[in-house]
Amino acid sequence: MSRISEGDYVFMQLPSGNHKIVRIVADSLIVLGKFGSVSANTLVNLPFYETYDIISKTEVRKIAAEPADDLETSAESGINDVLTMEGNKIQYHGNQTLSMSEIEQFKQSGLKGDALIKKIQEAHQDFDKKTEFSKAKYLKRKKAKYMHTFCPLPMTCDRLLDLYIDKDPARVLGMDPATLAHMLSLANVRPGGRYLIMDESPSVLTTAILERLGNKGCVVIAHENEHPNLDGLKYFPQWMPSDDFEGENPMVRLINLLDLFCPEETLPFVEKDADSLKGTQKTQYLRQLYRENQRLWVRKQCELGFDAVIVLSTLNLVDIVPRLLEFAAGSTPLVVYSDARENLVNLTLALKKDLRVLAPTIMETRLRKFQTLPGRMHPTMTAKGYSGVLLHGIRVLPDSAAVAVGMAAQRKKRKIEPAENTVQT
Amino acid sequence: MSRISEGDYVFMQLPSGNHKIVRIVADSLIVLGKFGSVSANTLVNLPFYETYDIISKTEVRKIAAEPADDLETSAESGINDVLTMEGNKIQYHGNQTLSMSEIEQFKQSGLKGDALIKKIQEAHQDFDKKTEFSKAKYLKRKKAKYMHTFCPLPMTCDRLLDLYIDKDPARVLGMDPATLAHMLSLANVRPGGRYLIMDESPSVLTTAILERLGNKGCVVIAHENEHPNLDGLKYFPQWMPSDDFEGENPMVRLINLLDLFCPEETLPFVEKDADSLKGTQKTQYLRQLYRENQRLWVRKQCELGFDAVIVLSTLNLVDIVPRLLEFAAGSTPLVVYSDARENLVNLTLALKKDLRVLAPTIMETRLRKFQTLPGRMHPTMTAKGYSGVLLHGIRVLPDSAAVAVGMAAQRKKRKIEPAENTVQT
Amino acid sequence: MFLNSKRIIEEGDLVLIWISRTVIRPVYLKKDEALQTKFGHFLHNDMIGRPFGSQISATQGRGFVHVLAPTPELWALSLPHRTQIVYSPDSSYIIHRLQIRPDSKVVEAGTGSGALTHALARAVGTDGTIFTYEYHEDRHMQAVKEFKDHELSDIITCTHRNVCEDGFQIEKPTLATAVFLDLPAPWTAIPKLFEGEILNRKEAVHICCFSPCIEQVSKTVKVLEEHGFQSIEMVENQAKRWEGHESMVRSVDEALDVLRDVRKRRNMGIERRKRKRLVSEVEAEQSEEDKKLLRGDYDNPVVYNPWGKGERVKEGDDGYKWAPVSTIEPEIKNHTSYLTFALLPPLQD
Amino acid sequence: MFLNSKRIIEEGDLVLIWISRTVIRPVYLKKDEALQTKFGHFLHNDMIGRPFGSQISATQGRGFVHVLAPTPELWALSLPHRTQIVYSPDSSYIIHRLQIRPDSKVVEAGTGSGALTHALARAVGTDGTIFTYEYHEDRHMQAVKEFKDHELSDIITCTHRNVCEDGFQIEKPTLATAVFLDLPAPWTAIPKLFEGEILNRKEAVHICCFSPCIEQVSKTVKVLEEHGFQSIEMVENQAKRWEGHESMVRSVDEALDVLRDVRKRRNMGIERRKRKRLVSEVEAEQSEEDKKLLRGDYDNPVVYNPWGKGERVKEGDDGYKWAPVSTIEPEIKNHTSYLTFALLPPLQD
The missing domain is CATH 3.40.50.150 (Vaccinia Virus protein VP39)
Incomplete structure (x- = not known):
């Protein structure tokens, strides 16, 4: 059970933290909603448990990232603020995420996946000032939204x-x-x-x-x-x-x-x-x-x-x-x-x-x-x-x-x- | 409400973690069970919130210790073992507490309170090898058993x-x-x-x-x-x-x-x-x-x-x-x-x-x-x-x-x- | 407003209009004005002069609302969630453990949405004072305005300040016996409590630090110990909301009868098919009921249907048996924050 | 013994004698022997040949016991608590999340009381293997003996070893797909999993670390990440035990009647005292019932007593109204340990 076989039902873990069960039927298209589509044939023989980025319908690339599954998107004390550490002091900067229209501009320029995330990250003026925690949280949140990735797991x-x-x-x-x-x-x-x-x-x-x-x-x-x-x-x-x-x-x-x-x-x-x-x-x-x-x-x-x-x-x-x-x-x-x-x-x-x-x-x-x-x-x-x-x-x-x-x-x-x-x- | 007055009901916190309510009636004796007895007159005008050691029925001494209230006596993983740290390694030594008869010997020799605890501690061969945690736990447990202390709190x-x-x-x-x-x-x-x-x-x-x-x-x-x-x-x-x-x-x-x-x-x-x-x-x-x-x-x-x-x-x-x-x-x-x-x-x-x-x-x-x-x-x-x-x-x-x-x-x-x-x- | 027992609604009053569990609208009543909701149009004039708690009908349609007097809890429910609020299971326990009494003086940092501040103000009443500090300027301004609107300004003193850096001292001594810290790094604020006349050291001072992460608790406990606090105890308060419902009682005998009914109809169908092949005209002799049964359709009223399957059955409907059950809210607050309590004994002269 | 579906008790069998919820005695049955308890004398001969689950009466008196077949859960209940055991809500979830299947190979350290080991052995069955390690020699010896007595030696391989220092390697490869670490410092054992043929790297390997303290979790998570584990998730399992009971339903009308009864008797008493002062002989004219009432004593049967106050009323007794309620155990297991799960993906060739 370490690789996907034809006929398998596969549990797809998606960057949003959601899941989908798909069946690997030869010559069919596996549709993962906003996270992209990929042909079933491309998936056959891929190892389970790895995370893949969808390059095209017939090409996926193994990536190092792990699907976002342990990060909360719900409210946490001060989560809407940018917290930065200056020396020992903690500074608040209010909510300074990019506007959706700015992000749309990046997307329309043809950027995808990791590259898009990187661009958004660079554009975020305060990124370097963030604590390690808020950096991690920010990246994971953006990833969940724009990455075309999936992680196939065996059905249990x-x-x-x-x-x-x-x-x-x-x-x-x-x-x-x-x-x-x-x-x-x-x-x-x-x-x-x-x-x-x-x-x-x-x-x-x-x-x-x-x-x-x-x-x-x-x-x-x-x-x-x-x-x-x-x-x-x-x-x-x-x-x-x-x-x-x-x-x-x-x-x-x-x-x-x-x-x-x-x-x-x-x-x-x-x-x-x-x-x-x-x-x-x-x-x-x-x-x-x-x-x-x-x-x-x-x-x-x-x-x-x-x-x-x-x-x-x-x-x-x-x-x-x-x-x-x-x-x-x-x-x-x-x-x-x-x-x-x-x-x-x-x-x-x-x-x-x-x-x-x-x-x-x-x-x-x-x-x-x-x-x-x-x-x-x-x-x-x-x-x-x-x-x-x-x-x-x-x-x-x-x-x-x-x-x-x-x-x-x-x-x-x-x-x-x-x-x-x-x-x- | 910062000092005990005659006529007050006072909530006594005892070393065992138990409590008792006593009333301060002039010339009466306040009995705290195995933790000793003290005359009510001695308690009048004592500040609340401090911990006192009973020296005699008419004498108490303020001590630095805090009553045992945040320490569990119930089972914890490996709590019955002596855990010691040697470098980075953790060693087990089994249950090596003193026998009750040894402790009784100490008690019959007239030792009391802090002095008794110290003696028991010295006698415990492995004491120095214990982790800080198990030391703290050991001391608190012994204190709870042998100290004649109380901490008066206002009734709420x-x-x-x-x-x-x-x-x-x-x-x-x-x-x-x-x-x-x-x-x-x-x-x-x-x-x-x-x-x-x-x-x-x-x-x-x-x-x-x-x-x-x-x-x-x-x-x-x-x-x-x-x-x-x-x-x-x-x-x-x-x-x-x-x-x-x-x-x-x-x-x-x-x-x-x-x-x-x-x-x-x-x-x-x-x-x-x-x-x-x-x-x-x-x-x-x-x-x-x-x-x-x-x-x-x-x-x-x-x-x-x-x-x-x-x-x-x-x-x-x-x-x-x-x-x-x-x-x-x-x-x-x-x-x-x-x-x-x-x-x-x-x-x-x-x-x-x-x-x-x-x-x-x-x-x-x-x-x-x-x-x-x-x-x-x-x-x-x-x-x-x-x-x-x-x-x-x-x-x-x-x-x-x-x-x-x-x-x-x-x-x-x-x-x-x-x-x-x-x-x- | 928040601190009295008014019975009759008057013009100018702040009321909370209860539209549903999740929609509660704060409204200042003004003659001839109206509240427009998607459930109808509600006239302020219909509310003024009526007792608090009255049910008010829309000018048209069957919708209605209830007009309620403000309380800290209802106010918190009505808040658009500007920042995470301290929910009532936590806030009530904080007030309880900090032994806040009528006339207490309390230090709070930060003010946040002001939800806890309202509850604290209720507890100390007109003889006490809440000294509340907020770093975030917008939030501070919002809170100042709200406390003024709520006629709580005499009880609540707001300060715009980063207490971790600039301390708690204001022009007058606060001399508090209770401190509540809801800050990302409470351990940096604790030493500041000892600068200036912040604490009433003649009385015991109770403190509570409110932190979502366990690592914050470790640091807080260490600094509390260093500053002479004792009886340090950390707790979590897990609250769950339940509702009562009625659940249909379905007996085994009914289930067996459903199966018998299916079997009977299937067998009749088999018989019918057999007979059809032999003497098709025999069918015409069948009774109307048997004919209906043969259709084998669940929509068919002759089908035995003891539990209203496929029908619109409302909870508690007559004709069915019901038993009381409890259901939990679909999403629970699994964690709010860890509450670290401690006590600073009075200084002895 | 633990792994079959035997129906009839035979000589030599290990049975668990259920005396009460808290007293369960493991016994190997032998002809002509007897079990002596404070509730009576129970003959092995009375058990041999009977079906498992039978109720056996004492040779004299009204006491009885039930003779049960061993299961890991009952065995754990019967244990004199040598060390803290992994309780069934935790052990069942651990086995579930580690995806242990019939034929799995599992590494467990330490063995402890063997309670979890029994449950693991049941899950892998005769086609799987549990490799269990214990540092403490007495505990190791005790476990070896118990697994032998329980006919589980073919499934469980015990090793006396400090795995944090000396690793997991034994003479044969373990090639486990599941690892359970219940050690004071699991982070020191994790690197040792990669020395020798411990893990089956062709399959996904699931791990669970069981630690009571939160700081242990932090260190464990860090080391798991460093060693390529993913899907790291920490959970707590909070289990509570409830019992069903019947609670008396006391109506308001009954309460009012009790008060009326008291008032009536008091008034009669007053009247009586008045009259006594005037014409004492009038009293003799009173009826027997009134005389009884005048005594005003709760033991008096004429007193209105709808809820059997002062009488011995057993739960569910006829003559009273009862409603079902649930009660929780007086002392709950508030915390056992934090469970940190992670997954090591298979190595790709």
Whole structure:
């Protein structure tokens, strides 16, 4: 994964700090908006992680610069002023950036990229008087605006999530990367595991788990609609489930809630002699057979118990989670995400009465990014607001006496109490 | 307020980082637990803010040291190790502190205070090899344990709150100082203002407002029980309300919810000729008269409207807040504290339907303290967990058409919508 | 204006016209004038004589505004952001920790937008004084004008000065017990506090330095220690704003019924296609409802649609189940500045 | 053990006995042995053959425990805190950002308690390798033993070494694509990564330095830049734990009724005293209920007591109204460490 290949989805980091996912299709033109366009063929075999300047549609040049990603453009104390150091004294010069019309003149004179930046820099009368910090900030800001550069990065789930958070956080239920990461650990996701999940995001949770599975194990997606939302999975063609009846052991298996919870309502599958069928009838039959086998595999796994139940859904959690719990093996984690703590508070209260989950706990993890410019270190001035939290607990098996009297009895508070309470009450 | 006077309540900062409030009563003994005891007379006229070493019950000595207040005792990466610098290299030496029995030996040899610390320090074989940081930390820790020192500070509401947070945060509904401070600003508390409050804390909110009022204005405490909780107010005798009928314009006035909401149920006050009464009968009558005048003053103010309504109560907020709103003048702030965000979410939803509060908003403010030792700057490793939040909004007067149809109509969503919504919907 | 409890709006008053959370317009009321907004035309005459907090309707249309009395917080919200302002979670904690009381004398540098100065003025009231210093001349002039307009000139003394170089001394002693420094290099200003009669050394003096970068804190702490300050403590104040909303409660049984509905319609479609091949006229016997079902269209009212999918459902609409949730503002103030507090004990005679 | 999906407990298994949130005991099961706790006596025989997650009752008394399969997170919870551990909100984000995948090769220094090492081992699985280094000999020995006991020795290669001085090179190339440094001076270890076949320079290498103090971050960032690392980003991960509870809903009408009740009893008391002075025998005519009321005692059952004041009311008890609320842990982890991430692009041939 160190060079771009044809067919790849590539995550383009742009000088503005924004991102774009492009697909490398032979002979196509890759359009990066105001940062220029370049032919896909030119990109094939370029190393990832380097920054390139677009010279023309068929020519790019590797440059030393790093894309602007750690510099804030938002307000900072005195940021609109030019601060200069004279000896030990700090002087203010007010806002003295070039006017847009001056910059336009430079641009129309045909200057581009680095050369344009240099010109603007020279024209800025106070440039030499600036502190190192404000110089760095000024250059980065100008670069972000006028450079035709990009930095190609391989697609990862982390980058997919970043993209959604930038463009439309509601689609990922306002989930921040630290929370997603925490879900994977708390759910004990590991190569070879088999996980029952609900994923209402455009497959962000799904791809995150798949990255951890490698080529072993399986994700079963229980979806509430006729078809699941696999929008993000398309950037990872290796995992995309298909109706391809030749496929073996797919990493992603699908089941809708009706087939999951009410198998008795599934219409009986009528076996046929495939060899006696022809053409589309045969193809159709084999596809149905493949789906039926998938369904049977999932139902079998439901009986064996999954290695974790992981839920990212806007269905009433108090309603859906206890039903999914039935399919978790003993001692496996339950992890539930919600974009509102209130939903998980209600779920906790319900689970406290349901004895099948040990120590249900709500966790809130929040990342805080910093600017790390020398001498100017501080958390970024603004950040996305996240309200998402997760609940985790461990599926346990209440003792046989309790199990014998059935589910209804379990929901009532039982006389037998956990060890720690025995002495406390 | 620069020296201790007889009768003062004094906030004692102790070497452990703990605090204690003591009252300076002539000829009494001030007991500071393991940090020693000293006679109150010895303390009278001592300057505040200095640190004193207790030599004997009748003798203290001013010392240069500052009480240990910015140093953490909790775990820090490698804190249990002795780190030494040898050239540029960092060496580990494991945990090599003295054993308790060794220290006890020193103590039994009669050593005290600074001398004891020095001895322990000398005995610590690796002391010279430690980094400046670990030296500072080591010394502070030892000081905290063996010094008989204290630092007297004047009583303030800020310190009162600190004390409750240390000892029993539930009594102040887990309210952190930043939230209290924010309430005062959002409620527009200023000298001369008249505020209607509920204060379920031991008067922490009350004293915070009183500090801002100086000697002008008034706090009316609406209390749900027969008597309000004025536990914290006793440390500020100047503000303590009394049944003293000689008192004029008390800063604190009390009214219970029944007298506030149902004045028609208050038994009619029977006026008498005070001069015709004698002894306890007269005293009792004058006291009743004083209370009645207070009640009338409060009811009058209710009609005029208060300068803010500030609520710190565990009564159902959706129930109590709309009732209190009636007594707020137009354009004055509503500020409500709760130890659970859920309660304020419910209140926000109720207020959105009730048109009398503009832009009800929930704010969460959290302080994060840092260790500022040179070269070892970081947020404190642990901190109290606060869950409290506040709601604020502005009391407004819905237009007359709406008012005319009465309160019931207001609770329904009206056709007229705020300006910003007119274009959005 | 900022310091009284006026109840009725009069001509000449400064009012803050609340148009929306993000649009608050300061207006001095004058007879026969009007406020023009994109939401309508609002007559000053409709406001004068009414109580503060009144809802005023546009001369035409359904728009309305609220007319509010000025407070430091509302004023800060109404400011076009000339420079970064000290936001209320910070300013309120600063005032709290600096133990500012009615009658306090406070030194502030720089004045900046004047947002904190307003809050400080409210706290000290008419018996106290704020001595505020600003290097930037335009900002200084702007602040002087504003404090005059806001009738705060008696409380606030403005000085145009680079305190880091020229110190704090003015013609009269300031004798402050509280100091607030919002400067790029507070450590250069701290020594200047000891030149002239700036601090009231008979009382404890509380100081707060407000710096965005951690390196500024290190330098500040060092210089504070060198100058005899104690109880040095640095804190950050992280504030988040939440709103209450109602979120639709969608049950599993409803989800299952949606799936059953889809399955039923699909099966009927299969049956229909089968039958069509055999006896096409059978179709004519179907009921109207079954015919509708066969169309399999979500716009079709017969489709089971428990959550109003594709319809315009407003939060809290009847016919659906709702639960309270909180949502955070989309962009939070992740950092404002580090607040370094310290205390200078009184000098003993 | 840590890497499989075993369902049934067997003799010899390592299980984690969950006694309470704060007491989790690692136990290797052996026939006829028992676990003694202050809550009771638990027989290994009662656990062997049962499914993981089973609830096991004490041989006498009402106490019980749960028998859990080990995971890195549970293992970390069970640790007597030998040294500060990397907590799960941090460790999970570190693994995420370092893009650790099944088959990754990872360099970790120092090993510490091994909590992160366990999580790393789970992430790389049997096809990957963790090269972990520890200066402190006791800790190293302890870790070696633990990884062996946990059947992770094939995945984890432990080296007793001061990497800041002696580098990372061991007998075989490590060729790592991810590096985690939890050292007092990571900037002294970074140059050592370029000595020997430590990094896989054909792939991008991700690094994370874990430092509690901000000054350590400054030095680290500088050295990372000098060594060609890019996309340098420092973050803090603030995690808080919440619990759901039910809080009693107390209405205003109930509060008013309590006050009315007090007032009524007080007035009756006054009346009674008056009458007593006049006709003491009238009192005998009072009803039993009025007599009770006159006692004016809160323990008196006739007193109106809607919220069970003075009684033992358990959260959620019938007869009261409750609302869901969340409460935070009384002491939070305010800071663990700053996480500095960076990326070293692959070398181009």
